[in-house]
Amino acid sequence: GQSLEQPSEVTAVEGAIVQINCTYQTSGFYGLSWYQQHDGGAPTFLSYNALDGLEETGRFSSFLSRSDSYGYLLLQELQMKDSASYFCAVNGRGGGNKLTFGTGTQLKVEL
Amino acid sequence: DGGITQSPKYLFRKEGQNVTLSCEQNLNHDAMYWYRQDPGQGLRLIYYSQIVNDFQKGDIAEGYSVSREKKESFPLTVTSAQKNPTAFYLCATHSGGGRGSTGELFFGEGSRLTVL
Numbered sequence: 001g002q003s004l005e006q007p008s009e010v011t012a013v014e015g016a017i018v019q020i021n022c023t024y025q026t027s028g029f030y031g032l033s034w035y036q037q038h039d040g041g042a043p044t045f046l047s048y049n050a051l052d053g054l055e056e057t058g059r060f061s062s063f064l065s066r067s068d069s070y071g072y073l074l075l076q077e078l079q080m081k082d083s084a085s086y087f088c089a090v091n092g093r094g095g096g097n098k099l100t101f102g103t104g105t106q107l108k109v110e111l
Numbered sequence: 112d113g114g115i116t117q118s119p120k121y122l123f124r125k126e127g128q129n130v131t132l133s134c135e136q137n138l139n140h141d142a143m144y145w146y147r148q149d150p151g152q153g154l155r156l157i158y159y160s161q162i163v164n165d166f167q168k169g170d171i172a173e174g175y176s177v178s179r180e181k182k183e184s185f186p187l188t189v190t191s192a193q194k195n196p197t198a199f200y201l202c203a204t205h206s207g208g209g210r211g212s213t214g215e216l217f218f219g220e221g222s223r224l225t226v227l
Contacts, residue, residue: 008151043154045217087154096159097205098169101153
């Protein structure tokens with residue numbers, strides 16, 4: 001099976017940098033994804049790591065270390081609109097592009 | 112506009128009733144998925160379909176049924192056998208691509224089901 005753990009809540013101030021961690025136990029996967037979900041809305045894709053290392057997409061970066069079973073999402077220059085829930089997810093090797101999602105982290109950005 | 116349409120957005124149901132949630136897509140994606148989300152929790156996979164006329168159970172399929180008669184449509188029926196059906200239901204699609212894909216799912220806006 002697969003399980004992904006995230007902190008339940010993170011709070012940061014506008015303009016700051018915040019890191020949201022994801023630790024996982026899995027029998028194998030193709031890559032680690034990150035999704036953003038505003039209250040009551042649809043999750044939207046942010047980033048994907050197939051290989052170890054850092055992937056940068058604008059203000060968002062994502063990191064993966066398979067040897068440490070660990071990844072993180074880094075958000076820079078925080079804005080109020082970044083207040084949302086963030087989920088990591090793995091694309092398992094069982095086929096079908098099925099994603100197993102983490103428990104989710106609620107990010108609160110304050111003035 | 113291209114996208115995924117889920118309906119209804121809100122649905123109330125009495126215990127013992129079946130209810131069907133609609134999911135339609137015009138992205139021309141082969142794979143479609145149904146996820147369930149409970150408050151403060153992650154998404155759990157109910158069913159998925161990689162191609163028309165074929166579908167597989169996900170992690171929490173008990174009490175649910177699906178069909179995939181058309182590429183564009185993947186309706187989910189929540190049956191009376193589902194013991195705790197109140198939840199937010201999300202439909203998603205994937206463009207395919209196997210191992211080389213980014214794993215990006217495209218989600219609809221969701222259907223919120225409340226059992227009274």
